[in-house]
Amino acid sequence: MSAPTGASGPREPVRRPARTARTRAKLFDAAITLLGERGPAHVSIDEIAAAAGVSKGTVYYNFSSKADLVAKVLESGVDLMEERLRSIPDGSDPVDRVADMVGRALEFLAEYPSFTRLWMSEMWRPASQWQTELSALRDRLLSLIREGLQAVARVHDVDPAVPVEQLAVTLMGSTMFAGLSRDNHGPALERDTAVAVVMTAVRGWVRD
Amino acid sequence: MSAPTGASGPREPVRRPARTARTRAKLFDAAITLLGERGPAHVSIDEIAAAAGVSKGTVYYNFSSKADLVAKVLESGVDLMEERLRSIPDGSDPVDRVADMVGRALEFLAEYPSFTRLWMSEMWRPASQWQTELSALRDRLLSLIREGLQAVARVHDVDPAVPVEQLAVTLMGSTMFAGLSRDNHGPALERDTAVAVVMTAVRGWVRD
Amino acid sequence: MSAPTGASGPREPVRRPARTARTRAKLFDAAITLLGERGPAHVSIDEIAAAAGVSKGTVYYNFSSKADLVAKVLESGVDLMEERLRSIPDGSDPVDRVADMVGRALEFLAEYPSFTRLWMSEMWRPASQWQTELSALRDRLLSLIREGLQAVARVHDVDPAVPVEQLAVTLMGSTMFAGLSRDNHGPALERDTAVAVVMTAVRGWVRD
Amino acid sequence: MSAPTGASGPREPVRRPARTARTRAKLFDAAITLLGERGPAHVSIDEIAAAAGVSKGTVYYNFSSKADLVAKVLESGVDLMEERLRSIPDGSDPVDRVADMVGRALEFLAEYPSFTRLWMSEMWRPASQWQTELSALRDRLLSLIREGLQAVARVHDVDPAVPVEQLAVTLMGSTMFAGLSRDNHGPALERDTAVAVVMTAVRGWVRD
DNA sequence: AATGAATGAGCATTCATTCAT
DNA sequence: CATGAATGAATGCTCATTCAT
Structure with a gap:
């Protein structure tokens, strides 16, 4: 099930946005599911990263904190x-x-x-x-x-x-x-x- | 403001020494407030104990676990x-x-x-x-x-x-x-x- | 080699100070050596705890942070x-x-x-x-x-x-x-x- | 205040394009200040790069490692x-x-x-x-x-x-x-x- | 020559839980 | 009854480093 990535769109006109966009989409997808099922407090960043198929560091490269991701x-x-x-x-x-x-x-x-x-x-x-x-x-x-x-x-x-x-x-x-x-x-x-x-x-x- | 300890009803053999009852009441009071304000995940047993004016051990003497307390x-x-x-x-x-x-x-x-x-x-x-x-x-x-x-x-x-x-x-x-x-x-x-x-x-x- | 635990003395007149005092002394000893050898930044709390023969949690039970311990x-x-x-x-x-x-x-x-x-x-x-x-x-x-x-x-x-x-x-x-x-x-x-x-x-x- | 880049001497084959020289100078400048103020362990490569106005990759293009830069x-x-x-x-x-x-x-x-x-x-x-x-x-x-x-x-x-x-x-x-x-x-x-x-x-x- | 996205090991810190007293 | 010292697993976050572009 895909997450409501909705209004993210083509935000930055930078050089390599495609990769970033894909990464973020994967993270949104994984996050929404896990967060909804168990609540933010019972989902670790590790789990979200794993579910999204990226490394933990990548989560933090794209979101400033867990709270930011949830928000x-x-x-x-x-x-x-x-x-x-x-x-x-x-x-x-x-x-x-x-x-x-x-x-x-x-x-x-x-x-x-x-x-x-x-x-x-x-x-x-x-x-x-x-x-x-x-x-x-x-x-x-x-x-x-x-x-x-x-x-x-x-x-x-x-x-x-x-x-x-x-x-x-x-x-x-x-x-x-x-x-x-x-x-x-x-x-x-x-x-x-x-x-x-x-x-x-x-x-x-x-x-x- | 006191917590809705009310209807706990005649659940336990009533002749529990008064001390316990008071301790529990204090804990309920403290717990309800903190849990409601920040959500269970963001309240530690330490905080609840401190707010209730008892030691951490006492919480575990009265409730089998954090989940139990919340429940x-x-x-x-x-x-x-x-x-x-x-x-x-x-x-x-x-x-x-x-x-x-x-x-x-x-x-x-x-x-x-x-x-x-x-x-x-x-x-x-x-x-x-x-x-x-x-x-x-x-x-x-x-x-x-x-x-x-x-x-x-x-x-x-x-x-x-x-x-x-x-x-x-x-x-x-x-x-x-x-x-x-x-x-x-x-x-x-x-x-x-x-x-x-x-x-x-x-x-x-x-x-x- | 024992650390300069010096002026710590019988600080708190609490109930079970002996245990605490011993724990702290062990931590001071371990900390001083490691910190001096490699510098605070290159010594982890894990190492200090291990060297002192206590668990990591114990370090934090006794000192509020790494900086506090160093200080x-x-x-x-x-x-x-x-x-x-x-x-x-x-x-x-x-x-x-x-x-x-x-x-x-x-x-x-x-x-x-x-x-x-x-x-x-x-x-x-x-x-x-x-x-x-x-x-x-x-x-x-x-x-x-x-x-x-x-x-x-x-x-x-x-x-x-x-x-x-x-x-x-x-x-x-x-x-x-x-x-x-x-x-x-x-x-x-x-x-x-x-x-x-x-x-x-x-x-x-x-x-x- | 400029960093003591001075005597780096005729270490590298002098005909290195000017760009590199300028980049290095900027990095030296930024590094010296930050490293001195907070100590190597408390300064990240990101910060140095940012202070020098270059990207993180550039630091590694010019120095083989953080230790190398400090040295x-x-x-x-x-x-x-x-x-x-x-x-x-x-x-x-x-x-x-x-x-x-x-x-x-x-x-x-x-x-x-x-x-x-x-x-x-x-x-x-x-x-x-x-x-x-x-x-x-x-x-x-x-x-x-x-x-x-x-x-x-x-x-x-x-x-x-x-x-x-x-x-x-x-x-x-x-x-x-x-x-x-x-x-x-x-x-x-x-x-x-x-x-x-x-x-x-x-x-x-x-x-x- | 330079960049920025991605990585993953490492680490400080928190916290529910246990237990001797 | 109650306590406080100790624990260790879990977790958020940082950061040096790599690499495709």
């Missing part, structure tokens, strides 16, 4: 997820668009269960810890959801007692728990059913 | 939360009872933010890891929610496309994310508003 | 040397007392050649590095020499163009180089001859 | 110092010539404090270590001093109890300590005073 992996995962959620075609009813977002998110979570677990367990740590702004990553996704909900609020009559901001947070929670639960119990749950379950909240919010 | 802490937290959620008076409309549960859960999460964070990041780990049945703990809470929802389904017309089982999972997700978010952003969000936000899902489910 | 070794060596130089009986002519000091210093250097080399190579490092005040250690010895010279100046007519302060520094240099040289070329050089050579400077200073 | 730096420093001390005009009283040597040495040490510190801390290491013959370097300087002293002995009545050989060693020690001390305490000490202090030993030796 970069998390970041690239969120990049990729965001990209997917952003690419939803305009036009349909805002509620359908939110449903689409939820569906795509669930797909993504099913595709990268390791990322999901990793993201889940790091997400709410006091921001300081993995120096990257985990909260910034979180906020990027939350903004996306919020925007979707705001679009809904613009064309529908919604419960004014429910702050969009907060609804976005709970929606994110529902989606992630649904995704993790699906992963845990096998593909028992249809994608559409899962979406329906999560969307229940949106339907309860809209009062038309 | 016991998690377990006692879930015990306490469960107890609180169970003690909801009968009689009112099932929807109100679910709302009450959500409210109490949010209160609990606010009271023990460290436990919340710890629980959150361990919750979805492949069950093997901390040998305790993390999933068993999860299921105990999920059952509670499920029962609440089933009671709702018994007296209300609910969306048949939404499996109660799954709705319970997403409700748990919403609640925990709401709780964590509240903790992160200060007490900005009123308890009742938070409850309303989470309950949106239930309202969307009920079709009366 | 403590240096300190205890200087302690011991100072002690020896201080114990010179009063009464004789100040010049003889200085000669006595030089002689004892040379003896000490011959006794602990490893310490000598270590001390020599660390002595003039920019004070910051081994956080201990290396310069403080240096100054302790310099003060001793300076006092000896001042006593000389009090009863003899000395060259006023030569600051005592500076003469002390050069005397220290002569002595250490003489000591190292003696160590390098075997015991070829008699103690008394070596003293005479170093004392040449004092004799040139006194103009009676 | 070459040391060697070229001693070369330069020796050159300066040799160029003292004949004619005057041998004692004055020795004083002149001491003065020039002190000047040199003040000019290249980094070299001084490096030289000082490596000087007395068991010869094996930096495979260069450190002792050979030392001996070159000692010979110079010895010759100066022998000239003195030829025209003056000197203390026969003091072997010239040994006096040379202590003179070297005095001079280096004086130099280092001057560097440490700022230029507080006049050159001439410093010379006078060191020369005290010679004056004590001459009995006219």
Whole structure:
């Protein structure tokens, strides 16, 4: 299973970037899987290096520290997820668009269960810890959801007692728990059913 | 702030000298805070012992291993939360009872933010890891929610496309994310508003 | 050869100090030898532990870091040397007392050649590095020499163009180089001859 | 401040492209400073390369190993110092010539404090270590001093109890300590005073 | 002549765990 | 009950060195 190397792209216009890019991709792949399965603390750099087929030194040549590697992996995962959620075609009813977002998110979570677990367990740590702004990553996704909900609020009559901001947070929670639960119990749950379950909240919010 | 040592229940032959009980309480307190703040992997037994004001040996006199300590802490937290959620008076409309549960859960999460964070990041780990049945703990809470929802389904017309089982999972997700978010952003969000936000899902489910 | 564990003494009145004291002594012994022979950078903690017959962890149980160990070794060596130089009986002519000091210093250097080399190579490092005040250690010895010279100046007519302060520094240099040289070329050089050579400077200073 | 690259002499076939020469000079400069400040063990090739503004590979293109670089730096420093001390005009009283040597040495040490510190801390290491013959370097300087002293002995009545050989060693020690001390305490000490202090030993030796 | 990516051995340090007292 | 000294396996990280380009 390939890791969400997403937005890394052709970053440096240097002389021998191909080699580096390949190395990094291999590391991302290996890292995401291991980190997600056992959690950062229970995976050693040695293991990641071995899984990626490079030497330990190479990890440190490409990432400044273990924390940096974890952060970069998390970041690239969120990049990729965001990209997917952003690419939803305009036009349909805002509620359908939110449903689409939820569906795509669930797909993504099913595709990268390791990322999901990793993201889940790091997400709410006091921001300081993995120096990257985990909260910034979180906020990027939350903004996306919020925007979707705001679009809904613009064309529908919604419960004014429910702050969009907060609804976005709970929606994110529902989606992630649904995704993790699906992963845990096998593909028992249809994608559409899962979406329906999560969307229940949106339907309860809209009062038309 | 004291840790949720509460419901450890009459697990051990009660006539354990008082000293032990006090020692354990101190350890639970210290452990819960540190573990929640930084995650089990980033807290050493030394630190916990120091924070509890006992020697390292004492930790091992009272718990068989670090994993055991973490498991016991998690377990006692879930015990306490469960107890609180169970003690909801009968009689009112099932929807109100679910709302009450959500409210109490949010209160609990606010009271023990460290436990919340710890629980959150361990919750979805492949069950093997901390040998305790993390999933068993999860299921105990999920059952509670499920029962609440089933009671709702018994007296209300609910969306048949939404499996109660799954709705319970997403409700748990919403609640925990709401709780964590509240903790992160200060007490900005009123308890009742938070409850309303989470309950949106239930309202969307009920079709009366 | 035993290390200059000197002033460590019965430091802590704790419960089981004997074991600790013995462990530390073994470590000092092993450390001084290895550090002096190859320099701190070329001796690993593993080696020191092995030479002392303890485990690596024990080193860290007793010293907070490698730098700390080096610093403590240096300190205890200087302690011991100072002690020896201080114990010179009063009464004789100040010049003889200085000669006595030089002689004892040379003896000490011959006794602990490893310490000598270590001390020599660390002595003039920019004070910051081994956080201990290396310069403080240096100054302790310099003060001793300076006092000896001042006593000389009090009863003899000395060259006023030569600051005592500076003469002390050069005397220290002569002595250490003489000591190292003696160590390098075997015991070829008699103690008394070596003293005479170093004392040449004092004799040139006194103009009676 | 430029490093004492000076006397590297006509070692390599002179028609080495200018580029190499410049590269080496930059490396010498960077190396001398860093090595002196922190000691060889605490300076990495990366740092030296960076400070010299070249890539790491370039260091290895120009020097066979780190030890080689250190050795070459040391060697070229001693070369330069020796050159300066040799160029003292004949004619005057041998004692004055020795004083002149001491003065020039002190000047040199003040000019290249980094070299001084490096030289000082490596000087007395068991010869094996930096495979260069450190002792050979030392001996070159000692010979110079010895010759100066022998000239003195030829025209003056000197203390026969003091072997010239040994006096040379202590003179070297005095001079280096004086130099280092001057560097440490700022230029507080006049050159001439410093010379006078060191020369005290010679004056004590001459009995006219 | 120079570079930078990759390497892997080496090392300081941490930490759960044991055990004699 | 409790402690603190000791352990040793595990691990993050550094760095001299190599080599294809």
